[in-house]
Amino acid sequence: GGVIIVLIxxxxxxxxxxxxxxxxxxxxxxxxxxxxxxxxxxxxxxxxDIFSRILYGGRYSVTMxxxxxxxxxxxxxxxxxxxxxxxxxxxxxxxRVLDVIQSLPAMLLTIVISAALGSGYFNTILALxxxxxxxxxxxxxxxxxxxxxxxxIEAAVSINCSRFRIITSHLxxxxxxxxxxxxxxxxxxxxxxxxxxxxxxxxVQPPTPEWGxxxxxxxxxxxxxxxxxxxxxMAIAITILALNLLGDG
Numbered sequence: 001g002g003v004i005i006v007l008i009x010x011x012x013x014x015x016x017x018x019x020x021x022x023x024x025x026x027x028x029x030x031x032x033x034x035x036x037x038x039x040x041x042x043x044x045x046x047x048x049d050i051f052s053r054i055l056y057g058g059r060y061s062v063t064m065x066x067x068x069x070x071x072x073x074x075x076x077x078x079x080x081x082x083x084x085x086x087x088x089x090x091x092x093x094x095x096r097v098l099d100v101i102q103s104l105p106a107m108l109l110t111i112v113i114s115a116a117l118g119s120g121y122f123n124t125i126l127a128l129x130x131x132x133x134x135x136x137x138x139x140x141x142x143x144x145x146x147x148x149x150x151x152x153i154e155a156a157v158s159i160n161c162s163r164f165r166i167i168t169s170h171l172x173x174x175x176x177x178x179x180x181x182x183x184x185x186x187x188x189x190x191x192x193x194x195x196x197x198x199x200x201x202x203x204v205q206p207p208t209p210e211w212g213x214x215x216x217x218x219x220x221x222x223x224x225x226x227x228x229x230x231x232x233x234m235a236i237a238i239t240i241l242a243l244n245l246l247g248d249g
Contacts, residue, residue, distance in 0.1 A: 001245025008239055012058045021049035023056040023209045032225050042227040044218065050231050053209035057232065060121065060210040062239065065191035068128035073183045075129070076136025081167050083137065084144030084175075091141075098134040106131050110193055114202040124203045128190050139182050143175035150174075184247035188240045195236055211236050 011018070021039075027047035035042045041050035083094040101109070113127035147153065148171060156166050195212030197203030204210040206217060211232040218228035 001242045001247075001249060004238065004242035005246060008058060008062065008242070011055055012062060015052075015055035015059065019049075019052035019055050021052045023048060023052040024207050025049075032221065032228075034225075035227055041231040042225070044214075044228055045221060050214075050228065053214060054211070054231055054235050057209040057211045057214060058235065058239075060204055060208060061191055061194060061212070061236070064121070064125055064128065064194040064204075065187045068125045068190045068194075069132060069183050069186045071125070071129040072132030072186070073136045073179060076133045077140045077172065077179060079133070080137035080140030081144060081172055084141040085148060085163070085167050085171060087145075094137070095141075098137055101130075102134045107193065107196065110197065111200075111202060114197055119202050119205050121204055121208075124194055124197055127197070128193055131193070132186055132190065135182065135186070136179060139179050140172070140175055143178055144171050147171060147174050181247055184243060188243035188247070191236065191239060191243075 025048060027043070029047065030039070030043050031045055031047040033039055033043040033047075039049050039051065041054060044050055044053070079094060079098075083091045104112075110127050110131045113130055114124060117123040117126060153166065153170060156170055161169075194203055195210070195215065198205075198210050198212030199216040201216065204213055206213055214232040215229060218225070218232070222229050
């Protein structure tokens with residue numbers, strides 16, 4: 001899984017130098033061509049090279065997953081750390097707010113936020129980040145409640161360590177392992193959700209070569225030109241599989 005992810009990231013970074021065609025170059029004389037030596041994954045309805053668009057599209061799809069998970073994990077862990085350390089009424093208030101967020105289906109919540117903010121790259125990242133907050137907060141809270149009564153925490157309190165230092169230097173580092181695994185698996189989920197938003201027109205908009213947007217544009221040609229659907233679909237499937245294998249490891 002790690003090898004595949006590294007390979008995907010390298011292809012994304014090197015895409016300006018290794019793509020054989022401009023991903024947005026329109027060539028109506030070469031539209032809907034099947035895979036060939038000139039166009040490895042064929043061309044779409046506007047004659048654009050699908051292989052080039054897949055490589056460039058990975059920059060949007062994968063980075064949306066990575067950035068949204070980074071934001072939701074960082075903010076969620078901060079919220080979970082406060083709830084797990086202080087407990088009592090602080091914990092109750094935070095958990096009830098998270099309950100309200102989690103009471104909505106994840107995809108529905110993301111669609112509502114994305115529709116309210118509008119489509120686009122950064123708005124999609126923000127919508128995905130809000131959706132991932134509760135899971136990160138709950139995970140760290142649960143881990144911190146296990147370790148907050150440990151002897152080394154009592155020792156830190158006895159020498160007048162500040163609450164901020166206890167949380168950041170002792171509790172979070174010793175409660176982090178589960179969140180790392182969860183974040184790895186969450187990236188895969190976020191990539192799928194980002195592709196789903198683009199597929200229904202709420203994510204990244206054409207002509208940006210994002211995998212979900214490519215699937216959306218190709219659905220009307222699925223019978224006569226299945227390669228238009230297979231290429232971005234396989235890109236999503238391989239990336240998700242690699243992330244899941246990495247998370248399991």
